[in-house]
Amino acid sequence: MTRAVRARRIPDTAPIGAINITPLIDVMLVLLVVIIIAIPIASHKVPVDLPAGRGTPVPLPPAVLAIDRQGALHWNGAALADAALPERLAALQKSGAVLHLQTDPEARYERFDRILATVKRAGITRLGFVGNRPLED
Template sequence: MGMNVGSSSGDSEPEVMMDINTTPLIDVMLVLLIMLIITIPIQLHAINLDLPTGTPPPQTVQPQIVKIDIDEKNQIFFNAEPVATMQDVDYRLSEIAKLDFASQPELHLRPNKDARYDVVAGVMASVQRYGLTKFGIVGAEQFIE
């Protein structure tokens, strides 16, 4: 709150105060802010899911696994069988992609830690290009030092 004590000129006539008293404006804004905070519903960051209860039945058919290995000489192997070129890798992956999703095998890529990145990335790009989603990189423990 401000108060005008007197004029500096010594006249008996008071000076006109040109400042706006903002205290009531601030009070009203604070009351509106508190009302807004109170009326906003509490946001819960949770999603309600109806999950099944009990134990799932045992899997009757074990998934087929295709192991793709890349050695330190950048040689690619499909189930321990050497593959000569990237075109052969693309051909084998295209054959897997032709199968329906339920019968597609899991692809396990295991690169050697000394293998070149472009060879590993090329295999991964081919897997992605054919839309194969049952894919994983295994053997990551060799990269931990």
């Protein structure tokens, strides 16, 4: 004799008490990536030389080195020989004054490049470029 198998009726299932943490892990990983990307940007620093001390010293007037269209040099309006330029730049570097470099737009770029290389070799760090206007003769 065979016995008939009777199916039992399962009562309604109870709600599951566990939380699906997969979305939570996904959100946490995205936040971690965002933080890893944002930290180097937030910690980037630009070094700036700021004056220290109570009183601010009176700044020296800037020295103007001009190159005219023929390539001749002028230091504060007076003609200057190429051989005297390194000596003037060394004195300027010791004093800490600013150098303004003014070049006539018609001057040759090679001449400007050689003068700029001389300025760099002299250790001048405070340099400004003055407008693109022709020099008055």
